Amino acid sequence: LAKTTQPISMDSYEGQEVNITCSHNNIATNDYITWYQQFPSQGPRFIIQGYKTKVTNEVASLFIPADRKSSTLSLPRVSLSDTAVYYCLVVMNDMRFGAGTRLTVKP
Amino acid sequence: DTAVSQTPKYLVTQMGNDKSIKCEQNLGHDTMYWYKQDSKKFLKIMFSYNNKELIINETVPNRFSPKSPDKAHLNLHINSLELGDSAVYFCASSQGPAVGGKLFFGSGTQLSVL
Numbered sequence: 001l002a003k004t005t006q007p008i009s010m011d012s013y014e015g016q017e018v019n020i021t022c023s024h025n026n027i028a029t030n031d032y033i034t035w036y037q038q039f040p041s042q043g044p045r046f047i048i049q050g051y052k053t054k055v056t057n058e059v060a061s062l063f064i065p066a067d068r069k070s071s072t073l074s075l076p077r078v079s080l081s082d083t084a085v086y087y088c089l090v091v092m093n094d095m096r097f098g099a100g101t102r103l104t105v106k107p
Numbered sequence: 108d109t110a111v112s113q114t115p116k117y118l119v120t121q122m123g124n125d126k127s128i129k130c131e132q133n134l135g136h137d138t139m140y141w142y143k144q145d146s147k148k149f150l151k152i153m154f155s156y157n158n159k160e161l162i163i164n165e166t167v168p169n170r171f172s173p174k175s176p177d178k179a180h181l182n183l184h185i186n187s188l189e190l191g192d193s194a195v196y197f198c199a200s201s202q203g204p205a206v207g208g209k210l211f212f213g214s215g216t217q218l219s220v221l
Contacts, residue, residue, distance in 0.1 A: 034209065043111075043197050043212025044150070085148060095140060095163070095210065097150035 004088045004098035011104050018075045020101050022088030025069050033064060033071045036087040038100070044087060048073070078105045110134050113198045113213035120188055121221055128183045128216045130198030138162075139181035140199040140210065141173060150197070156181055157203070188220045 005023040012018045024033070032051055036044035048055055050062040050071070061074040075082055085100040113130040120126055132139060140163070141153040155163035156175040170186045185192060198213040 036210075038148075041215070043199070043214050044210070045212070046209055049209060087150065095152050095155065097142075097152075099147075099149055102148075 111213040132200040136200040
């Protein structure tokens, strides 16, 4: 089963680009990489999902190298409201979350 | 309309009591889940049902019993509550059991066992 490793916490300032990397060394061929955002007192919210290379949506970009052993969530120009915990999930049939990265955006 | 709704939002009870948490989704999804989030924010999957059939059953005490009367509902019943059961419980759903992890979560039930 793919296990994920992320930094426990990160700090940033408003307007900066934030990159959060997740390691998943034993990712399986049919696993997807999914990122979630969780605010206090709320359930996690789907941000982005990818299988390889690069995926971009209105919220974030997801970069996945060719070996797929890691992935990087990129949040452009963060604001205070992006302060949250970000989870990387590697799954096809296993829905186990890692510990997440607590991002704090400062003014 | 809330996609995944769970009730109650807060549940405070005494040790030894039996309590239930209800979950309903109106997304037409086939698969539903229960997760437990402890004070350190680790999200752990407890159960998963696909079309009312249990497909994931993690190492959870048998005091916890999920029940799925239909594919839109997945309730969690907990017997003989213990202090260590205090946590936030999240219900989630997905279109199927193997859709790459796109889950829709409810807003959580904060359970406090005194």
